[in-house]
Amino acid sequence: MSELIHLSALDLRDKIANGAVSAREAVTASLQRIEAVESRVRAFITVTGEQALAQADKIDAMRSAGETLPPLAGVPVALKDNMCTRGVLTTAGSKILHNFIPPYNGTVVSRLVESGAISVGKTNLDEFAMGSSTENSGFHTTANPYDLSRVPGGSSGGSAAAVAALETPLALGSDTGGSIRQPASLCGVVGLKPTYGRVSRYGLIAYASSLDQIGPFGRTVKDCALLLNAISGHDPMDSTSTDVPVPDFAATCGESIKGMKIGIPTEYFGAGVSAEVAAAVRTAIAQLTALGAEAEECSLPSTEYALASYYIIAPAECSSNLARFDGVKYGLRSSELAGHIGLTEKSRDEGFGREVKQRIMIGTYTLSAGYYDAYYKRAQQVRTLIRKDFERAFEKYDLLVTPTAPGPAFKVGEKADPLEMKLADICTIPVNMAGLPAISVPCGMVDGLPVGLQIIGKAYDECTLFRLAHAYEQSTGWHKNSPVL
């Protein structure tokens, strides 16, 4: 049964659909892999084995009854623990939600259930998705499956590690400034941040509402496309989800990329990006041109302000989004009796970690009267500039190609300086600021550690992204790598 864990989601789905493998076998293989490697990888906060098996049996019963199976029937999937799951602990990686069991399912969770995918558990993350290594998790740090002494990236480090360690073929993460793509890069898997508005945020515990977007992890581009199809589309419960048609993303994988125009923004190869990573990306670009794409250097001049303005907007929204954790309705409540204001203060002090407190304080400050114009308003203006840079570039190019992360996975504890940690997202943040789709695909190894290639697309044009990413992947075979555990 252990060979099942090596299968792509697509192959596994087909085997389940034609009866070669039962959903119970698929889920059992996943649970056994988790059992075998979790003590080292620690990708999960909660594993829901019993529920997963019960759901697998339902799928198997459907097949026995001759019913048509939904598109991801029986495929195990892991969910980042900031997505609300009815009846299942949902912590957002924070002590303040150490006991929170949501009374409802987020929209993506409901859509996954409809698609037949089976959740085997909830994965680790930096607290409230704030961080790039999972070291900020209120519970534990996840290890990079390629080198257990290194971080998997973050904040969706648990989901990336679970897929890389063959615990599940698919996982969902959320990406606010790179939280899907950066860990995908560091763990050698594929990760996609869809266009803002493509996937409903209803049920995603918010970090920065105008930047957050849920997206898929897989070991192949096509697997990501399948999972994105399952979760995309307008949701009446999320006003910011867009009512646009959802194409068959998987079907576009395999189409030719001949004549496709690719821009290479020079700013993404500047200071901070390691020479090895830059070299790997350059090699990948040469490969793309060999496949028929036309690549050309270009410029996105506002890039240098992206990080600074992101760290105004995201903390501002977070300071407000996290105000609801007051110890009154759910989650951690301090046992100290201190009146209702004291109750809130004590509960928040005990429940939130350092990084979260710091961002709440920064956000509270920048939104204060007298500072709003100088910080928040100005950051929004910069955001418009960044968006315009991309618009101009996309008048000329179909896609932009950059490194995903400036370097490969770093050692746990290595980046003690919070500013240095934040530079890990320097290539991914501008994409969130502009609301665009971007994918990270493995494009090489540096000292035995994976490196990712970031491909950025036009809004709602995930299809073109998938085409290029798939063509590249199939021509190189980096996706066939897997860690030795």
Add this chain to the structure above:
Amino acid sequence: MSDTAANVNAAETEYEPVVGMECHAELLTNSKMFCGCRNEFGGEPNTRCCPVCTGMPGALPVMNIQAVEHVMRTAIALNCSINPHAKFDRKNYYYPDLPKGYQISEYDIPIGVTGWLDIEVNGQPKRIHIRRVHLEEDTGKLFHVAGDESFVDLNRSGVPLMEIVTDFPPDIQSAEEGREYLTRLRSILTYIGVCDGKMEEGSLRCEPNVSVRPVGSNTFGTKTEIKNLNSFRSVYKGIEFETQRQAELLRKGERVVQETRGWNDTRQVTFSQRSKEGEEEYRYFPEPDLVPLHINEDWIERVRASMPELPDARRARFISEFALPPYDAGILTDTRAVADYFEETARLCGDAKTTSNWVMGDLAKLLNASGTEIGASPITPAALAEMIGLITDGTISGKIAKQLIEEMYATGGSPKTIVEEKGWKTIKDSGAVLAAVEKVFAANPNIITDIKVKGLVGKRGFLVGQVMRETQGKADPGEVNRLIDEKLAD
């Protein structure tokens, strides 16, 4: 001028109030502001809520278009312009009854801006300028019980709330004008069906801010805001009290503290609640979970077309169409329910003035006594019209009608049936009336003499009264008069 002289002058200064009005109206919508929960007053605590209105992690708001249109209706009724790109903002503050830690409101681009409402005090018309009409959500309720415990009820959390703020500098300059403004405003809100206007239940709340200044001055003093006013009367009394209190302080050479003051209805005084000195810090920023509202002309026109006749227009029409005195028209158009009731009844019976008298008189008295809204009156417009018809065609006398309406109110019965059962029909039989006249003449020879001999015709009324009494009020008054005149002429 010496200090003493200044103090003497200060002690004699006359002050006038300057009043700004901030009103909150709970909107009559089917569901709450941002979720599908039922919008209804009361209910077992925490039974009308969901992940959205309890602020569950991950839950998102979705705009209630009915609420937006209610605000548009109000803006139109108050002569405001409507912002084509209204947006929503977060007002951040902590309180246990505010589940998200912020209230979704409109900060700098409200739906309605710069309008007015015309009022009339002592026959003097006055225009009260409106600064803004905006939409926000209500909070839950906090209950403190004995001991250290408090409970939160979130049934009200997320109920759509509309805020209407008068312009600065304020136009309202007396408690009377304040009350009149609120009366007119409530009337408009209930007319257009956006709010039930129940101040006692808190569905319409008014918080006046009051400052005083020497009469004739153009400056503005320090203001205080009055809360917990739950009737028109308390609004009037509150403004009046605050005016006196502040004038008193200034006359003594003391200063007014900027603060929120509560109204104690039992003692009829305001009391200090919390100081408002220093900037309030709400860290407003645009709500990222909602997209801005795009209100185009078509939409505004659709809403405008769906608007009912407003109180001022209806008052004018009642005067021209039904030839009602302005006083009657004013009272009858005060609420849409009364105006609708009157209009239906008047159309059915064809006698507007008589209808007006009954609606404003006996019916209003009966409704008041039992605390019933006119919409729930046991006497339908059709029944009242039928009763008026019975008077007009002489079937019953006006005096009997006063008994009849009480009976109708108590039993809900039809006037014809009641008159039939009780034998209240006017006695048209001249023989029976004549017998009563003769009996009264026989019993009162002195009166007859006074009239016939001494010419004291004023005493004739006594005879009429006696005959009516003899016939239990059922005699046709015309017939009674004719027979008495005949008999006196004998």
